[in-house]
Amino acid sequence: MKQSPQLSKAEDAMKPGVITKEGFLGSDHRHLVDVLIEDDAEVARLGLTHEIIAEKMKLFKEEGLKGEGLTIDVGENFEVNVESVRGKLACPFGEPGLISKNNVGVINKKTKKKIYFTDFHIHMIEKHGFYQGIGSPYRVSPKELMETLEIESIYQK
Amino acid sequence: MDFQWIELVQSVAVVCGIATVLAIFMVIADATIGNYGKKKLIINNDKEFEVEAGHSVLTTLKEQGIFIPSACGGRGSCGLCKLQVDEGGGDYLPTELPWITEEEQKENIRLCCQLKMKNDLKVTIPEELFNIREYEVKVDKVIDLTHDIKGITFAFQGDDEMDFKAGQFVQLEVPEYDLCEETIYRAYSIASAPSDNKRFDLQIKYVSNGICTTYVHKHMEEGETITMNGPYGDFYLSDTDSELIFMAVGSGMAPIISILLDMAEKGIDRKATFLFGVRTMKDLFIVDELKELEKKLPNFKFVPTISRPDETKQWDGETGRLTEILPKYLKNPEKTEAYLCAGENVINSYKAKLMELGIPEDKIYFDSFG
Numbered sequence: 469m470k471q472s473p474q475l476s477k478a479e480d481a482m483k484p485g486v487i488t489k490e491g492f493l494g495s496d497h498r499h500l501v502d503v504l505i506e507d508d509a510e511v512a513r514l515g516l517t518h519e520i521i522a523e524k525m526k527l528f529k530e531e532g533l534k535g536e537g538l539t540i541d542v543g544e545n546f547e548v549n550v551e552s553v554r555g556k557l558a559c560p561f562g563e564p565g566l567i568s569k570n571n572v573g574v575i576n577k578k579t580k581k582k583i584y585f586t587d588f589h590i591h592m593i594e595k596h597g598f599y600q601g602i603g604s605p606y607r608v609s610p611k612e613l614m615e616t617l618e619i620e621s622i623y624q625k
Numbered sequence: 626m627d628f629q630w631i632e633l634v635q636s637v638a639v640v641c642g643i644a645t646v647l648a649i650f651m652v653i654a655d656a657t658i659g660n661y662g663k664k665k666l667i668i669n670n671d672k673e674f675e676v677e678a679g680h681s682v683l684t685t686l687k688e689q690g691i692f693i694p695s696a697c698g699g700r701g702s703c704g705l706c707k708l709q710v711d712e713g714g715g716d717y718l719p720t721e722l723p724w725i726t727e728e729e730q731k732e733n734i735r736l737c738c739q740l741k742m743k744n745d746l747k748v749t750i751p752e753e754l755f756n757i758r759e760y761e762v763k764v765d766k767v768i769d770l771t772h773d774i775k776g777i778t779f780a781f782q783g784d785d786e787m788d789f790k791a792g793q794f795v796q797l798e799v800p801e802y803d804l805c806e807e808t809i810y811r812a813y814s815i816a817s818a819p820s821d822n823k824r825f826d827l828q829i830k831y832v833s834n835g836i837c838t839t840y841v842h843k844h845m846e847e848g849e850t851i852t853m854n855g856p857y858g859d860f861y862l863s864d865t866d867s868e869l870i871f872m873a874v875g876s877g878m879a880p881i882i883s884i885l886l887d888m889a890e891k892g893i894d895r896k897a898t899f900l901f902g903v904r905t906m907k908d909l910f911i912v913d914e915l916k917e918l919e920k921k922l923p924n925f926k927f928v929p930t931i932s933r934p935d936e937t938k939q940w941d942g943e944t945g946r947l948t949e950i951l952p953k954y955l956k957n958p959e960k961t962e963a964y965l966c967a968g969e970n971v972i973n974s975y976k977a978k979l980m981e982l983g984i985p986e987d988k989i990y991f992d993s994f995g
Binding site for chain 2: 487488489533535536537538539540541550551552553555556557558564565566568570571573584605606
């Protein structure tokens with residue numbers, strides 16, 4: 469698929485030094501449209517939607533906030549910590565306003581898998597289906613999210 | 626065959642020629658288009674500097690030895706570096722507007738990391754910011770306070786010294802290393818008493834992928850020299866007789882321990898309670914020092930609180946969240962001031978509970994690191 473001018477603009481904003489020092493695409497040299505298409509296909513293959521993934525991430529964030537800055541047990545399988553990080557980020561897709569950077573850390577005690585994400589990740593996944601480029605230190609892949617947060621595939625329901 | 630070779634060489638020569646012309650054009654453009662020449666920077670209608678224009682106002686001021694608080698190092702993501710620009714600022718930039726309220730726009734408040742110095746500029750800078758300086762300090766001591774918090778003592782060199790108020794913060798410059806291709810600044814509260822102006826302590830918690838915290842935890846060594854600037858901030862003890870309640874979790878203790886040490890040295894024995902939260906016993910630190918302060922300040926009580934007690938270890942102290950135990954320790958809300966240090970969400974949670982219990986909002990002071 470050809471990349472639209474809007475996506476080219478977003479891709480430019482994702483380069484290192486524009487919104488953040490590291491940018492959002494890592495060592496991924498593909499066009500943004502190709503990054504989005506591949507993750508979209510992966511999400512569908514897993515039997516999920518971006519909305520389902522984002523909802524589960526929000527749920528862990530909301531539970532973690534109850535710890536008031538300390539790690540908290542969520543259910544039997546999870547430990548969650550939410551820490552505020554100073555600063556806010558603009559959306560590279562050009563949405564107005566700024567997104568805060570609460571850092572959510574989830575440990576799946578059963579599998580020992582850990583994952584870290586922020587409000588920014590939740591926004592990017594929910595609104596734009598964007599999980600960051602391969603090689604980006606802050607990429608969280610759909611599979612990683614599914615496995616660590618134990619998100620149920622629609623095939624399992 | 627010969628003809629094909631000649632065509633190929635000609636094509637390569639044409640491509641090289643175009644590339645050379647473009648490169649020369651870019652060098653000339655770089656030297657001229659972005660060159661705004663020298664401009665005047667007038668501060669408080671008093672000090673006047675002739676500066677090389679084209680850089681951000683934040684950088685230009687730093688080059689003149691004037692440091693404006695900024696936690697993100699000028700990336701426009703912390704919104705701290707606000708400044709009143711009286712003349713020459715031009716229109717607001719889209720990157721400034723999300724940070725500037727309508728009220729601030731009426732007062733010509735600008736985000737000085739985003740605003741470029743293109744014209745002569747008149748700015749107003751609060752006097753206290755002129756005390757902020759950049760220093761080269763030696764990393765004197767690094768200790769593990771817990772499994773994820775380090776305590777670092779920095780020492781000023783030569784005749785350098787820094788006067789600060791208990792509760793203020795400094796900015797550390799993180800040097801270039803594998804997570805950081807160019808230097809950046811990060812802000813941390815001072816965790817020592819202001820009486821020693823030749824040294825200061827910080828308490829830094831490791832944050833996964835955090836540029837500064839990774840440097841501090843995995844690379845910083847005793848004896849190395851670090852660039853920092855400060856002091857900043859207005860989170861310090863009021864000059865009243867009100868009772869005090871301090872609340873913090875983890876490394877949020879830093880400015881509060883500084884205030885308490887200062888109170889002990891100055892003999893300020895106001896009735897004070899410090900509710901300090903951690904998750905487990907292994908997350909507790911400097912408990913002995915704080916218990917020692919109870920002896921120096923007879924009206925001070927330290928309340929370490931564990932949110933997840935380990936059934937195999939004895940713990941006689943408080944358990945639960947700080948907002949849960951708060952009612953037990955807040956006896957005279959109308960006569961109490963609260964001092965909080967935590968992330969933005971936690972501050973909001975503490976504030977809501979304090980106000981519910983009767984502390985007026987204007988008596989709640991906080992150092993939010995979110």
